Amino acid sequence: MKALILAAGKGTKLNPFSNTRPIPMISVAGKTLLENSLCQLKNAGITDVYIVVGHHKERVQDFIAEKYSDGMNIHCLEQKKNAGIGDAVRQVKDKISPGEYFLLIYGDTLTDENICSKVQQSFHSFKCPVASICLPPSNESFGNVFLNAQMKITKIVEKPKGDNFGNYVLAGVFILPESFIGLLEKNKLSMEKSLKALVKEDSLMASMWEDEWLDIVYPWEILQANRIILDSWTESSIAKSAVMESNVTIQGVVNIEEDVVIKAGAVLEGPCSIGRGTYIGNNSLVRSYTSIGSKCSVGYGVELKNCVVLDNSGIGRLSFVGDSVIGENVDLGAGCMTVNRTVDWQKVQVKNGKTSLPSGLVKLGAFVGDGVTIGAGNTIQPGTVVSPGKILPARYSVTNKT
Numbered sequence: 001m002k003a004l005i006l007a008a009g010k011g012t013k014l015n016p017f018s019n020t021r022p023i024p025m026i027s028v029a030g031k032t033l034l035e036n037s038l039c040q041l042k043n044a045g046i047t048d049v050y051i052v053v054g055h056h057k058e059r060v061q062d063f064i065a066e067k068y069s070d071g072m073n074i075h076c077l078e079q080k081k082n083a084g085i086g087d088a089v090r091q092v093k094d095k096i097s098p099g100e101y102f103l104l105i106y107g108d109t110l111t112d113e114n115i116c117s118k119v120q121q122s123f124h125s126f127k128c129p130v131a132s133i134c135l136p137p138s139n140e141s142f143g144n145v146f147l148n149a150q151m152k153i154t155k156i157v158e159k160p161k162g163d164n165f166g167n168y169v170l171a172g173v174f175i176l177p178e179s180f181i182g183l184l185e186k187n188k189l190s191m192e193k194s195l196k197a198l199v200k201e202d203s204l205m206a207s208m209w210e211d212e213w214l215d216i217v218y219p220w221e222i223l224q225a226n227r228i229i230l231d232s233w234t235e236s237s238i239a240k241s242a243v244m245e246s247n248v249t250i251q252g253v254v255n256i257e258e259d260v261v262i263k264a265g266a267v268l269e270g271p272c273s274i275g276r277g278t279y280i281g282n283n284s285l286v287r288s289y290t291s292i293g294s295k296c297s298v299g300y301g302v303e304l305k306n307c308v309v310l311d312n313s314g315i316g317r318l319s320f321v322g323d324s325v326i327g328e329n330v331d332l333g334a335g336c337m338t339v340n341r342t343v344d345w346q347k348v349q350v351k352n353g354k355t356s357l358p359s360g361l362v363k364l365g366a367f368v369g370d371g372v373t374i375g376a377g378n379t380i381q382p383g384t385v386v387s388p389g390k391i392l393p394a395r396y397s398v399t400n401k402t
Helices: 033-043 057-067 085-090 115-126 180-186 191-200 221-232
Strands: 002-007 048-053 073-078 101-106 109-111 130-134 143-147 153-158 168-177 205-209 213-215 249-251 254-256 267-269 272-274 290-292 303-305 320-322 349-352 355-358
Touching (some): 002 033, 033 057, 033 101, 033 109, 033 115, 101 115, 109 221, 115 130, 115 168, 115 205, 168 205, 180 191, 267 272, 290 303
Parallel strands (some): 002 048, 048 073, 130 205, 249 267, 254 272, 272 290
Antiparallel strands (some): 101 168, 109 213, 130 168, 143 153, 143 168
16 A cells, blocks of 8 residues: 655644744654654555655655665655645545555644554455544544444534534544545545545545544644653663763653763753754753754753754753744854743733734743744743744844744
């Protein structure tokens, strides 16, 4: 069986990080979402994979060329215009033989266990098209699914309103026949209408997913995705080439990759992840649910809490970064602070462009895009989004209007 991963969309609600990469190239717990999907496919025995690319396609292409030269047969298919999911799926036309089935994955979803293996098991049991479904925190933003007692899908309602909610939602993983591409073309490339056509034919079954699942739409959900992966770890992994000086304290489950240097007095509270070649300065505190990418620098006395720091970024001495996401190639000066709550403990609003988005979270810091430089001594207010490439001088007041 072949697989198709959708990785072409812009995902504008995920700014500032989707400005400079497709969503599947966002990293959590040391791996990109795309890498998590590919690992699941490989473990499920699927090695022939097509990836639909578009927005910042070079990020995916370079990643595949660097990391997947052996073991998997991966090809990128370009969606030249952002014309929706149905058009993205159609890119695999002529790559799937008549009568053949293929596994489809939406590239912005994340699970803690192998959802690909689960949907395969359901397909082999039902011997017909299968859609993975799950119980989400909220039904409002997803395609709602109604079932009968035999696990046959009887109705799909996309983003329902009023009282028309199902108990389950589509989880973004399907096994579909080659003929589904013809259905898409018949239904003007509408994924929703084409899936409903399968339902009308009584030929779409449900594969129940009961473990962790997340569709990553907003920047604060990167933190949730990071937590899901870190919580799935059961034992530590410390590379032999990692250097830890005296009086380094490690508590809980940690992942420390090759050539990491951790200076004396540092404390790591798991679960947390430290990427290859990263430097952790003296007396730093890396608290639970923190993931630091490769070739980062964390200065003396820094405290990191429930945050994701992407590759090649530096956090200056005596800074605090909490409940925040820091992009690639960011230079955060000494003594900076991301304030992670309002003074009156209200739920934090995130300003994304001209839109103010309710996060639903009381504890939430900042989202700093790639290539940002923030001078020493800055205080960054809760819910602040800093656009890629910004340069902010020392002791500049950084608010959620930046």
